[in-house]
Amino acid sequence: MYGLAAIQQANGWAMAAAGACIVLSGLAVLSFLISMLPRVTSLIEKDPKPEKPLPVAKPQATKQTPETLPEDLDAVAGIYQSLTEEMGDVFSLVDLHRKTKEMKLPHPHLSINRFREAGILVPKGDGKFSWQPSSE
Template identity: 85%
Template structure:
């Protein structure tokens, strides 16, 4: 006798079902034990250390930007010079644009272009710029 009739005759279907149930219940017990491991290890440890709290960053205070910048280029240059004090003496326009966006200044492209055309913002090569020394 061969095939499905032989499986039926030897109680193969019952054995296959019982085997599947045994395997699935074993896996369920194993997964339960694995999920309980952290609780068991905390009982064994003498001084469980709490997880360190992440550092709290201070919120950045941003002053509200004016609706428009003054028409006087020297005043505009003074505002932009204050922004570049943190960057350094020589800075890239990308850093200057990033600072103007943080401070929410209106029309940074136009203002920087006006400062370049007036010779107040001097190129230093390799995309870096600096301020023209003031004649005070």
């Protein structure tokens, strides 16, 4: 006798189901024990006195970084250009984004994307960008 009939004759379906149940219950018990490890170790270890966190110096916004940005794209670009003056003529978008986060400017991704679409922010290669010279 071969095939499915042999499996049926030897109670193979019941053994397969029992094996799957044993494995799943073992995994459930193991995951429960692993999730309890932090609680068990916290009972064994002594907690040191929590130290007061050091005060974090907040970056101060300059006169050129307002609470809300104006609607005019050129005015917003002027604010962003003042942030990049100390970075030099060519800078990376990662540095510009970090600087805008420090100054808590709203929606830096959207503003940077609008600058790129308008041609105000020009790629210079190797992930570097610069501002388009104003045509005044």
